[in-house]
Amino acid sequence: MSAVYIDTEAAAHRVERIEQARDSINSVRGPISQVCEDGDLWGESSALWLVTEIDEELGLAADILRLVRDGAVMADVYNSQSQLGALISRLRKSIVDRRGAVVAMVGDTALSELVFEFDRIDTNGDGFLSLVELQAAASAPHLSASARDAAQYLCDNPELQQDMITSSLNFVVRIVPGLELDVIKTAIANNQALRLLADPSLYGRLDTGAGIGAEDWTISLKDIYAAKDSGILSGLEEAAIDQLLKSGEWSNITYRSGTATFDDIASKIILRQAFVTNPVAARDWVYSIAESGHVTWADISGKTSGIDMFKISDEGLRALVATAMTATTSLKEEVMVVASIPESPGGVRNELITYYYAQLALEMNEGLNADQPNPLDLSAAGHTGMNWMAMGPWASNSIAPVIADDLRAFGFNPSDADRQYAADGNQYIFGDIAIRYAIFNETFAGKVPPDEATLKRFFTDMDHPLLPGRRLFEDGQRQLRDGFVHYLAAANASDPFTRQRHAMFGNLLIATHEQAGAQHALEGITDLDAEDGFRVFGEVLDAIPKTNFMDDERMATNQMELQVGMGDDVVTHRMSENIEYVADPDNLVQRSDIQTVLNPEPIDVVSVGDITVSLDGQPADVSLEALRGWSNPPPGSNMDPFPTDAREWIEHGASDGGYAPGGASALAGSRAADWSDPNNRQAYIALLFQQSHTNNEVVAELSELGPGSPWGQRFDYLPKSIRSAHRN
Amino acid sequence: MPSAEQFRQYAHQLRGLHVDLDATSTIGAADLTGVFQGGGIAPIVEGGLRVAASTVELLRGEIDLLAGICDNRAEICDGFVEELRAWELRYDEWYEGLQKFYSYKDVPTVYAPWPGAKPARPVPAFDWVEPR
Numbered sequence: 001m002s003a004v005y006i007d008t009e010a011a012a013h014r015v016e017r018i019e020q021a022r023d024s025i026n027s028v029r030g031p032i033s034q035v036c037e038d039g040d041l042w043g044e045s046s047a048l049w050l051v052t053e054i055d056e057e058l059g060l061a062a063d064i065l066r067l068v069r070d071g072a073v074m075a076d077v078y079n080s081q082s083q084l085g086a087l088i089s090r091l092r093k094s095i096v097d098r099r100g101a102v103v104a105m106v107g108d109t110a111l112s113e114l115v116f117e118f119d120r121i122d123t124n125g126d127g128f129l130s131l132v133e134l135q136a137a138a139s140a141p142h143l144s145a146s147a148r149d150a151a152q153y154l155c156d157n158p159e160l161q162q163d164m165i166t167s168s169l170n171f172v173v174r175i176v177p178g179l180e181l182d183v184i185k186t187a188i189a190n191n192q193a194l195r196l197l198a199d200p201s202l203y204g205r206l207d208t209g210a211g212i213g214a215e216d217w218t219i220s221l222k223d224i225y226a227a228k229d230s231g232i233l234s235g236l237e238e239a240a241i242d243q244l245l246k247s248g249e250w251s252n253i254t255y256r257s258g259t260a261t262f263d264d265i266a267s268k269i270i271l272r273q274a275f276v277t278n279p280v281a282a283r284d285w286v287y288s289i290a291e292s293g294h295v296t297w298a299d300i301s302g303k304t305s306g307i308d309m310f311k312i313s314d315e316g317l318r319a320l321v322a323t324a325m326t327a328t329t330s331l332k333e334e335v336m337v338v339a340s341i342p343e344s345p346g347g348v349r350n351e352l353i354t355y356y357y358a359q360l361a362l363e364m365n366e367g368l369n370a371d372q373p374n375p376l377d378l379s380a381a382g383h384t385g386m387n388w389m390a391m392g393p394w395a396s397n398s399i400a401p402v403i404a405d406d407l408r409a410f411g412f413n414p415s416d417a418d419r420q421y422a423a424d425g426n427q428y429i430f431g432d433i434a435i436r437y438a439i440f441n442e443t444f445a446g447k448v449p450p451d452e453a454t455l456k457r458f459f460t461d462m463d464h465p466l467l468p469g470r471r472l473f474e475d476g477q478r479q480l481r482d483g484f485v486h487y488l489a490a491a492n493a494s495d496p497f498t499r500q501r502h503a504m505f506g507n508l509l510i511a512t513h514e515q516a517g518a519q520h521a522l523e524g525i526t527d528l529d530a531e532d533g534f535r536v537f538g539e540v541l542d543a544i545p546k547t548n549f550m551d552d553e554r555m556a557t558n559q560m561e562l563q564v565g566m567g568d569d570v571v572t573h574r575m576s577e578n579i580e581y582v583a584d585p586d587n588l589v590q591r592s593d594i595q596t597v598l599n600p601e602p603i604d605v606v607s608v609g610d611i612t613v614s615l616d617g618q619p620a621d622v623s624l625e626a627l628r629g630w631s632n633p634p635p636g637s638n639m640d641p642f643p644t645d646a647r648e649w650i651e652h653g654a655s656d657g658g659y660a661p662g663g664a665s666a667l668a669g670s671r672a673a674d675w676s677d678p679n680n681r682q683a684y685i686a687l688l689f690q691q692s693h694t695n696n697e698v699v700a701e702l703s704e705l706g707p708g709s710p711w712g713q714r715f716d717y718l719p720k721s722i723r724s725a726h727r728n
Numbered sequence: 729m730p731s732a733e734q735f736r737q738y739a740h741q742l743r744g745l746h747v748d749l750d751a752t753s754t755i756g757a758a759d760l761t762g763v764f765q766g767g768g769i770a771p772i773v774e775g776g777l778r779v780a781a782s783t784v785e786l787l788r789g790e791i792d793l794l795a796g797i798c799d800n801r802a803e804i805c806d807g808f809v810e811e812l813r814a815w816e817l818r819y820d821e822w823y824e825g826l827q828k829f830y831s832y833k834d835v836p837t838v839y840a841p842w843p844g845a846k847p848a849r850p851v852p853a854f855d856w857v858e859p860r
Binding site: 004005006007010011014017018020021024025027028031032035036038039040041044045046047050051053054057058060061064065068074077078088091092094095103108109111112115185188189192193195196236239240243277278279280281327 | 730734735738741742745748749750751752755757758759760761762763764765766767768769770771772773774775776777778779780782783784786787790791793794797798801855856
């Protein structure tokens, strides 16, 4: 039996809140009753019956908390003959009666239901719930629907079930046929403790609160005992820590080392589905992962590794996302959830990133082309053409096999290092750009032309929604910020060429920004002899001189491709091959010189409709700060200068075919020899964007990445309310 | 019985109750992480609070439904008042015709036609319809 601790003050406070809620509920009883009486409306509504039901439910919850606060014996929870047990039994009946409509049988709610129904599910009476018994229970007519659903929940989550069993074994070597009653009870108590430990402030106090060690997001047993001795923990926190220590869970969390990293705690919270019963708490915890800096995009350089994806459970991550999404109220918040979660071995986050890229690309397409009859027709006269994010889903989808360890990737099995690098790069680009894309769409939707105040608010005054104390645009993000200015210029211009040209500027600037940030991950993927802790033979490979036959970067680049589209319509761009030139009369920028006409680098004043916007702090209607960009990274950013000028890309990056401005021959040198070389890569990307600018193949199948499509069926775990709100 | 105006007031009053329910709507998001450690109570109490909060949403729906019924009744009352007004006009016309008929009945040079049957007073479709 797990240890019990009650914070009586907190319990009293909760009772007070519940009683306030009861007062509110009862305050509507009188007016409803009066209206029903005067208006002869009795029989027309069940409102008063619902008021009574709510009052009873809240009353029971308050009475239970009062009993507990006053020292009721906690073991009586499961004894329906006791006063506490009787109240619990009545409240549980409310939950069971309303099952499905209100309370999903997941997480602790399901585990609790299994405790109450243990004896009826354990049909052979051996004291264990085996998988066979759980499967039988899931469709057993003699059990309540709640009990059936609770059993089904464990059947549907084998990783959770297995971890509960494994954790209970600790160092004892024995074979067990299933879950014991105490194991389930302990799992509920451990989940409570994990939720408390999930609070980064407690984590921080354990890490350094007792004055031991540096802030390294690593908690050792020494940290824990020092924190306990120094009295910096509340009674409840201490009880939670004790619960994890005494149940052996701490040992499991730390892989028997005694020392837990943030990744260890987060992965256990996800695996055990500790937050799946409470959408608001789930969402807030997911956000706290980003707020505490455990996302790649919190570090502007993109060089901080993400949470170890190999510790994360696919099924647990899906459950967490589904729960957190329920508490979101906009596409922006959904994007914030996806940007904050870790990756898992099955690529659950990558799928979501691809999905949300497509949603945002479609939304941006509509926003920039609000006056177009069909915003999806890039070739229509006056359309701005493609926006950067239209390529995002395909790029993200192209690395899915790497992340999920699909044999098709790179022609050989990706290493764990490749998978983590790919996942980190995927998260960095999405988190860095998609959140701002979503805010851009939200801010400027329906505001054509925008006013000066809105421009200033978005580009200079807005705080980042997930990074405390940081602005939406800061030093290092010059290209990213300026890209959005050009998008606004495109949307508010009337000349068709000007619209396409500004959209191209935006695309190139944002592509430059993201590629600079992804440099670290790309070097990791292409450098097969990197000394990064993943590769056992790194030193051996490193000792072999690079030749045409043994050049790891070239070998990796030869395997790279971008697949645009789905199924039979897929168009594959291989980075090691020249981009194909197909004359497109609708593409007004197709033959423009990328080094001059389409080069955004020299531009420092942009017209957004009638409003002039300065990009470098010069006098204008709206004067934006001269932020540093990646050609001149801010000090301390841990970034090497990255080429931002199209002249440099073409001069140093175009391959052996050379570059001739303006025609098909420009593409002869577009292929990349080394994808990790910034100029090589940028030249390829810039020319690909240019040639694809009005290619409807890029957007035609974005909706295939949405709800209702065969591909989209993988998101059936998301709440219906979320999926139905999306574009398809 | 209430008049159309009163039914409108009821609808307005009912919709105003949503504000009073806000405090209860948020109670479902409360968890007991900061109250308990162990003991098995938390899932039940948290589940109960979520059920209560969810029932509040059902109550909101019922209140809106009730307010909608009041709106509808107000319109029906309005319609009945219109019917009554029309009937009163018809009745006045009829009565005038009747008076003429009897006044000129024995006057050979003036003809006043028989006004026909007395217009029937409209009957409310529902017993809660108040003709005011």
